[in-house]
Amino acid sequence: MSIPPSKSELPRRIDARKLVQREQQLSGKVPVAGLERLAAAVDSVEEDVRADLEFARDLQGHFTVTGQVHGAVTLLCQRCLQPMPVPVEGEFHWGVVWSEEQGKALPKELDPVIQDSDELDLYEVLEDEILLNLPMVAYHDEECVASEHFRAGDESAGEDEQRENPFKVLEQLKGSSGKS
Numbered sequence: 001m002s003i004p005p006s007k008s009e010l011p012r013r014i015d016a017r018k019l020v021q022r023e024q025q026l027s028g029k030v031p032v033a034g035l036e037r038l039a040a041a042v043d044s045v046e047e048d049v050r051a052d053l054e055f056a057r058d059l060q061g062h063f064t065v066t067g068q069v070h071g072a073v074t075l076l077c078q079r080c081l082q083p084m085p086v087p088v089e090g091e092f093h094w095g096v097v098w099s100e101e102q103g104k105a106l107p108k109e110l111d112p113v114i115q116d117s118d119e120l121d122l123y124e125v126l127e128d129e130i131l132l133n134l135p136m137v138a139y140h141d142e143e144c145v146a147s148e149h150f151r152a153g154d155e156s157a158g159e160d161e162q163r164e165n166p167f168k169v170l171e172q173l174k175g176s177s178g179k180s
């Protein structure tokens with residue numbers, strides 16, 4: 001059974017048990033509209049989250065889902081508070097279970113995902129993965145408009161300065177080419 005490597009939307013509700021039994025593979029996207037918690041956690045969600053999933057039973061008979069998620073969001077730089085694009089990626093190895101007790105019995109390498117009814121909300125679980133892999137804070141590398149303030153406020157640079165601070169190095173390169 002082959003699914004075209006598609007740009008189509010993933011189904012929101014799945015029966016993981018059936019998909020495991022069929023050893024199904026799914027590829028597709030979760031539309032931004034289905035990602036409300038993510039939208040609340042970031043400045044903006046840049047594009048649909050894409051995911052690849054492979055359903056299978058492992059040697060111990062666990063119902064597993066292995067895959068990756070990719071997304072792109074905008075976070076606010078914590079120095080200048082301007083938006084900056086941040087790619088988000090995650091890999092996962094789920095063990096699908098039907099109760100918390102079953103989840104606790106899973107081997108460590110499987111993250112329990114509980115399907116507590118006939119269907120699992122796939123968008124919700126994929127959104128969890130993106131949220132888990134979201135950086136806590138974001139800073140511009142070089143084009144930060146607040147680098148002036150950063151330089152002035154960085155006390156640790158007081159003594160042995162220049163070396164560790166990329167902004168200072170840049171300034172040196174630009175400003176005083178005579179001395180290195």
Ligand SMILES: [Zn+2]
Nearest residue numbers: 077080140144
């Ligand atoms: Zn910045």
